[in-house]
Amino acid sequence: MGTTQSSVARWESGGSLPTIDLLDRLGRAVDLRLELVASHRDATESEDSPSCAVSFGAR
Template structure:
């Protein structure tokens, strides 16, 4: 999609509910980031979708859906992903800090390969 087409779509479909828009945008952003994570870990490990699925005890089509952002993996599946590719994954909760400061208060839970 070109920027011109995107601008046209935005003009034709103005945002009427900013809160709903923000929630949808946050959900789509999460799906995109998880898709990048799954794809990156799989390719860094040199695995095909089928090989990763076998190691995780799931299906190739599930891996494909995560990588396309079509569905979100559960925490259990992320744990199995980490174990399958031999990495330790951490789930971090923090206050939104647009500067990306490392000094933000946060809590972390590690899972996956130890």
């Protein structure tokens, strides 16, 4: 997928985050489709709630 083991180790440890492009390459490497779904905060949610949600799924 064109990355190094040390980069993967940083993601696993929380030291960095993969880019969307890299997540797409990872999905292709393991034959999964990457879906990103984002939504705005509902007016009924509290201010402490995240302003958007992102979910990852495989099909």
